[in-house]
Amino acid sequence: MDYPELEPLGEDMFLNTERRCPVVLLQDTSSSMEPNIGKVNEGLQSLHADLLLDDLASQRVEISVITFGPVRMVQDFVTVDQWLPPRLHASGGTPMGEAMRFAIQQLRMRKRAYREAGIAYYRPWIWLVTDGAPTDRWLDAVDDVQAEIKSGGIEMFTIGTDNADLEVLRRISYPRPPVMLREAKYREMFVWLSQSLKPVSRANPHAMLDLPPPTTWGEIRT
Amino acid sequence: MSWTYAYAFHAGDGHKKCADICVCEAIGDTIIAAVSDGAGSAENAHAGATIACQCFAEMGIQLLSGTMEPSCLVEAIRERLPDGSPDSYACTLVGIVADPHGALVLQVGDGAAVYRAAGAGEGTFQVAIWPEETEFLNHTFFVTAPDATEHLLVTRIAEPVGAFALFTDGLQHLVIDSRSKSPHQPFFTTVFKPLSEEADHDVKASWWLERQLASDHVTKRTDDDTSIVIARRAGC
Numbered sequence: 001m002d003y004p005e006l007e008p009l010g011e012d013m014f015l016n017t018e019r020r021c022p023v024v025l026l027q028d029t030s031s032s033m034e035p036n037i038g039k040v041n042e043g044l045q046s047l048h049a050d051l052l053l054d055d056l057a058s059q060r061v062e063i064s065v066i067t068f069g070p071v072r073m074v075q076d077f078v079t080v081d082q083w084l085p086p087r088l089h090a091s092g093g094t095p096m097g098e099a100m101r102f103a104i105q106q107l108r109m110r111k112r113a114y115r116e117a118g119i120a121y122y123r124p125w126i127w128l129v130t131d132g133a134p135t136d137r138w139l140d141a142v143d144d145v146q147a148e149i150k151s152g153g154i155e156m157f158t159i160g161t162d163n164a165d166l167e168v169l170r171r172i173s174y175p176r177p178p179v180m181l182r183e184a185k186y187r188e189m190f191v192w193l194s195q196s197l198k199p200v201s202r203a204n205p206h207a208m209l210d211l212p213p214p215t216t217w218g219e220i221r222t
Numbered sequence: 223m224s225w226t227y228a229y230a231f232h233a234g235d236g237h238k239k240c241a242d243i244c245v246c247e248a249i250g251d252t253i254i255a256a257v258s259d260g261a262g263s264a265e266n267a268h269a270g271a272t273i274a275c276q277c278f279a280e281m282g283i284q285l286l287s288g289t290m291e292p293s294c295l296v297e298a299i300r301e302r303l304p305d306g307s308p309d310s311y312a313c314t315l316v317g318i319v320a321d322p323h324g325a326l327v328l329q330v331g332d333g334a335a336v337y338r339a340a341g342a343g344e345g346t347f348q349v350a351i352w353p354e355e356t357e358f359l360n361h362t363f364f365v366t367a368p369d370a371t372e373h374l375l376v377t378r379i380a381e382p383v384g385a386f387a388l389f390t391d392g393l394q395h396l397v398i399d400s401r402s403k404s405p406h407q408p409f410f411t412t413v414f415k416p417l418s419e420e421a422d423h424d425v426k427a428s429w430w431l432e433r434q435l436a437s438d439h440v441t442k443r444t445d446d447d448t449s450i451v452i453a454r455r456a457g458c
Contacts, residue, residue: 015396121359
């Protein structure tokens with residue numbers, strides 16, 4: 001069956017829909033991370049490479065990299081196809097509280113920018129990785145994070161390695177339990193993050209967040 | 223014959239099976255149409271969407287005449303759902319019923335109805351109801367939910383409708399500008415062109431619509447399910 005007299009709709013008859021899925025990588029770079037910082041950097045490369053394989057995800061997922069300590073914005077929000085993964089260096093303490101506050105503040109600004117530009121967005125993710133315990137006043141920051149989680153404003157993930165204080169992480173990301181990273185499997189962890197972000201950014205707008213278990217790289221600590 | 227219509231749906235790349243449903247029926251000089259987007263996460267979403275559209279088709283005339291309250295439609299849909307969790311049937315609904323005097327448009331969740339008044343010129347399409355907004359993309363309201371009546375939006379159009387299009391969320395962002403909340407006129411000006419006035423249901427135009435939904439223009443911009451109903455009154 002064909003009706004050659006019916007002309008197809010043209011490219012300009014549709015709007016380009018801009019959608020963003022903002023992700024904050026909140027990465028501990030305190031001096032105790034020194035032995036593993038190379039693996040973190042490799043992991044960031046894997047995250048980038050794996051997301052790039054997916055056209056829609058690489059245009060929709062926006063990565064921001066914030067390190068602590070000290071708290072520093074290493075990369076402001078940028079879509080994956082424009083992102084050059086940084087080389088992080090380890091030094092300083094673990095000001096986790098300040099880092100979380102900063103991340104929430106950055107996300108608020110980003111969401112405002114989306115709204116002003118008419119860009120629709122998915123619920124932001126914060127991906128916190130640490131090998132230690134906070135060295136600053138962190139309790140108030142936990143309240144801020146928890147308020148965001150309860151109002152449905154963010155998806156909060158905490159990942160602990162080595163001497164991470166799991167009790168602190170549990171309080172930060174409650175009700176989602178922290179995951180303990182196994183054998184410094186940063187590459188596997190970041191690939192998992194990429195794989196989990198793809199379906200989210202691929203816009204089945206009514207889907208519930210349904211994440212695979214992190215069996216290849218970590219252990220859920222309920 | 224006073225109305226000609228066409229419809230199509232297309233399963234998005236992200237889905238195996240299309241959970242969008244549309245119905246359209248012309249009875250004399252009245253037309254009833256509805257589209258429903260079954261939630262991707264709900265097991266029986268396709269069945270839910272079918273029930274929602276059927277109920278609207280059955281009750282549309284009473285809704286327009288005012289002999290039935292819109293909230294009764296929502297209750298009827300919930301009653302018709304088979305036993306089990308209503309969440310598993312989660313779906314949205316956009317419906318229109320139009321006669322020579324005016325129309326009623328009803329909506330729960332996303333998707334939209336766009337229309338042009340009879341006798342109005344090209345480029346005068348307008349959105350009947352702006353869908354209730356949520357902050358995040360992956361969140362909407364469902365006609366099958368216990369709180370559906372709180373999210374039920376209804377509008378009456380007090381002039382004859384010349385043409386309309388209903389579509390689900392997958393197409394919404396491609397043809398409505400979310401900042402100006404206005405229809406993308408080039409799409410609506412063109413999409414009605416293949417409609418002839420030879421039959422109620424224009425099979426040829428439906429075939430054409432299906433091809434458009436499956437085209438790169440659409441599938442490169444979204445991998446959600448897409449569906450659309452278009453209808454035009456004779457001479458409009």
